[in-house]
Amino acid sequence: MxxxxxxxxxxxxxxxxxxxxLDREIEERGARLRTGAAGRGKGRLITLGPIIHNPLLMxxxxxxxxxxxxxxxxxxxxxxxxxxxHGIPRDVEEKLRKSGAGLVDATCPKVxxxxxxxxxxxxxxxxxxxxxxHPEVRGLISYAGPRAFVFGxxxxxxxxxxxxxxxxxxxxxxxxxxxxxxxxxxYLRARLGGRLRVLDTICQATKARQSEVLGMRGxxxxxxVVGGFNSGNTRRLAEVARSAGIFALHVEQPSDFAxxxxxxxxxxxxxxxxxxxxxxxxxxxxxxxGFLESL
Ligand code: SF4
Numbered sequence: 041m042x043x044x045x046x047x048x049x050x051x052x053x054x055x056x057x058x059x060x061x062l063d064r065e066i067e068e069r070g071a072r073l074r075t076g077a078a079g080r081g082k083g084r085l086i087t088l089g090p091i092i093h094n095p096l097l098m099x100x101x102x103x104x105x106x107x108x109x110x111x112x113x114x115x116x117x118x119x120x121x122x123x124x125x126h127g128i129p130r131d132v133e134e135k136l137r138k139s140g141a142g143l144v145d146a147t148c149p150k151v152x153x154x155x156x157x158x159x160x161x162x163x164x165x166x167x168x169x170x171x172x173x174h175p176e177v178r179g180l181i182s183y184a185g186p187r188a189f190v191f192g193x194x195x196x197x198x199x200x201x202x203x204x205x206x207x208x209x210x211x212x213x214x215x216x217x218x219x220x221x222x223x224x225x226x227y228l229r230a231r232l233g234g235r236l237r238v239l240d241t242i243c244q245a246t247k248a249r250q251s252e253v254l255g256m257r258g259x260x261x262x263x264x265v266v267g268g269f270n271s272g273n274t275r276r277l278a279e280v281a282r283s284a285g286i287f288a289l290h291v292e293q294p295s296d297f298a299x300x301x302x303x304x305x306x307x308x309x310x311x312x313x314x315x316x317x318x319x320x321x322x323x324x325x326x327x328x329x330g331f332l333e334s335l
Contacts, residue, residue: 041335042311044260046252049325052245052318054148055092058125061146062091065122066104083118083141086110088132089175091124091146092319093271096292115139126175127151129182150214151176154241159183161209161237167191167200167228169221170213171272177213180241197224208236214243215273215318217280218250245318246273250280253315261310263288266328267317274317286313292324294331306335 051059065085086107090098098108112132115121117140123133127147136143147155158166162185170177172190181188187206191197202208210228212221221242228236256263263281265288267274274290281288289301297305305312312332316325 041306041309041332043329043332044256044311044313045325045329046249046256046313046315048245048248048252049266049314049316050318050320050322052148052243054125054150054243054245055319057148058091058122058146059097061144062087062101062106062122065120065144066101066106069105069120083116083120084110086115086119086121086141087124088112088121088128088136089124089126090270091122093274093317094268094319094321094324095270096268096324097319097321112136112139115141117141120144123147124175125151127155127179128175129179131182147179148214150243150245151179154211154214154239155180155183157239157241158209158211161211161239164207164209164237165189165203167197167208167210167224168212169197169210169216169224174213174272176215180211180213191224194220194223194227197227202231206235208232209239210236211239211241213272214241215246215276216242217276218242218247219280249273249277249315249318253277253281253286253313254284256281256313256315257284257286259311260313261287261308262305263313263315264305264328264332265290265315265317266292266325267320268292271317271319274320277315277317281315291328294328297331302335305332 084107112135120142122144125148166184166188168190225238263286265278278288278290314329
């Protein structure tokens with residue numbers, strides 16, 4: 041069958057930078073271990089959580105000796121820590137610096153910019169559109185003042201009772217749904233007027249992926265979104281497509297397709313669209329495209 045592959049599918053700038061940083065560290069470490077040189081090779085190489093949300097890539101990093109779940113309390117000066125693209129909370133960064141471990145900051149520049157913008161607006165009440173338990177959200181919140189609320193849906197936002205006279209700041213996790221964020225802004229502006237400040241922290245890479253998926257409406261019979269099941273931005277891409285009436289599936293590998301889904305994809309003879317989250321390697325997208333083309 042014919043496949044239309046989204047141009048924006050796959051690694052964004054922040055993920056590319058983080059992965060290159062970690063690859064460089066692994067390479068340097070390997071060279072030191074091979075030559076028996078002292079230094080970085082002696083301690084562990086740690087990422088304090090998955091460097092990106094992609095289980096296939098994480099398995100290959102585990103094979104290269106990268107420790108994904110290091111505890112910041114137990115770092116040793118000979119360890120080396122790569123801060124992942126999502127960034128980390130301020131208190132964790134402080135512990136990290138105090139530990140004496142080597143530090144490579146691979147926080148995406150756009151996440152860093154969002155952290156600093158939230159830090160500058162900390163006199164007001166922060167309303168952050170995002171997933172409460174997402175590592176990027178935990179990092180962003182740590183830059184806010186004491187009054188900060190995370191909401192994941194418009195209903196959750198509507199349930200919040202505004203404090204009389206307080207100033208508010210609306211921001212979002214960088215990979216959130218832009219349409220919902222715009223609606224949240226409209227809703228709050230109508231209630232708070234000049235007391236609301238909006239920080240447009242949704243990343244251009246997210247906007248481009250979501251717009252391209254929406255642009256496939258009418259051109260494809262179905263959409264396959266490739267990426268980790270634990271990747272929020274990948275899941276959202278499939279949700280954005282579904283909310284636009286596109287039959288969309290989220291898969292990591294060819295074996296994830298159920299037989300009846302494959303029948304639906306082939307029915308009607310229309311091409312299948314393929315997109316992918318910002319943390320999906322090109323090889324993984326190639327594999328799915330090749331599989332669909334062979335149907
Ligand atoms: S989606 Fe945007 S903000 Fe998030 S890591 Fe990628 S480039 Fe950075």
